[in-house]
Amino acid sequence: MAAVQTRRKRKLGQFLHALRKRAGKTEADYHALTRKTQSTLSRMENGYISPSWTELGALLGLYGASESERREAEALWEDAKQDGTRLVHAAAFTPEARTYARQEADATEVRTIEMIVIPGLLQTPAYAAAIRLAGRRFLDPSVSVEQAIAALAGxxxxxxQLTLHAVIDExxxxxxxxxREVMRAQLLHLLEAAKQPNITIRVIPFGAGAYGTMSGGGATALRFEEDDPSAVYLEYAGGGKWVDNPADVQNYLLHFDEIITEVALSPKESASLIRTLATALKET
Known part of the structure; x- marks a missing residue:
């Protein structure tokens, strides 16, 4: 199985990298101690693999770690061994979606803007299945609808455990x-979800006119604990892309704040609109 980068392993790798640089140790010093390659060191420091317990102790000795630094490194190592980002039915995700789902599993807050679909975290199984069937030309045909729904449920x-802010275009x-029945059930599900204290749903009404991301598809911003930087993911049919430039990430975060304060309806107004649409589907 290919090595997978996770946030927990990356935090350990960054900590060890900082200790190595402070100690003035090079890739050659790492090789002399472990007989492993520079590539292995790079993968470890970038969070794709973790050292063994024995190797961790040897590296901390080589880097001259203090007792408090040893305790911190050992705690990070234990945390990295807890596979909190294991995905349910991982094969049902595209490579890009697997990366996103692992990051989402480590996030504390999700902010998402969707123009044409209900956000995945708020989709009912029947709605998600319909979306899956409609997009089948862009998806792996070996993955069944049932597998995809199970992955979403995971x-x-x-x-x-999340704080979710969902902004949905009308x-x-x-x-x-x-x-009609599937859509009505989806709208009612949104109303129930919005009652949860950790979930906020706002609607961008037709009358709001143009807004920044409407021409580019959905965007999701993830926030993490401590001082980890936020991340932004752009999803499109058959894949997705991370926004890497910090300035661009900040622009998306600011744009989200602007939509909430200047464009979208309040949560109460949004619920009223959703309820009206659900009622209309029942009556006709």
Missing amino acids: RQRRLP AALHRVVGG
């Missing part, structure tokens, strides 16, 4: 995905 099980609420 992500959704973490919702109680267009996504009007599009009858999967038929």
Whole structure:
């Protein structure tokens, strides 16, 4: 199995990298101690692999770590060994989506803006299945709808531990995905989700006019504990892309704040609109 970068392993790697640089040790010193390559050192310091317990102790000795630094490194090592980012039905995700889901599993807050679909964390199984079937040309045909729904359910099980801010364009609420009953159930599900204290749903009404991200598809910002920087992910049919430039990430975060304060309806107004649309689907 290919080595997978996780936030926990990366934090350990960054800590060891800082100790190595402070001690003035090079890749050659690492090789002399462990008989491993520079590539292995790079993968370890970038969070793709973790050292063994014995190797960790040897490196801390080589780097001249203090007792408090040893305790911190050992705690980070133990944390990295806890595979909190293991994915349910990982094969159901594209490579890009697997990376995103692992990052999402480590996040404390998710901010998402969607123009044409309901955000994945808030989708019902029937709605998600309809989306999956409609996009089948862009997806792996070996992954069944059932596998994809199970993978989504695995992500959704973490919702109680997240703070979720979902901004949804009114267009996504009007599009009858999967038929009237499926869409009505989806809208009612949004209303129930919005009652949870950790979930906020706001709608961008048709009357709001143009806004910054409407021409580019959905965007999701992840925030993490401590001083880890926020990350922004842009999803498109068949894949996705991370926004790497810190200035661009900051622009997305500022844009999200602007939409909340200047464009979107309040949570109460949003719920009222969703309820009206759900009622209309029942009556016609």
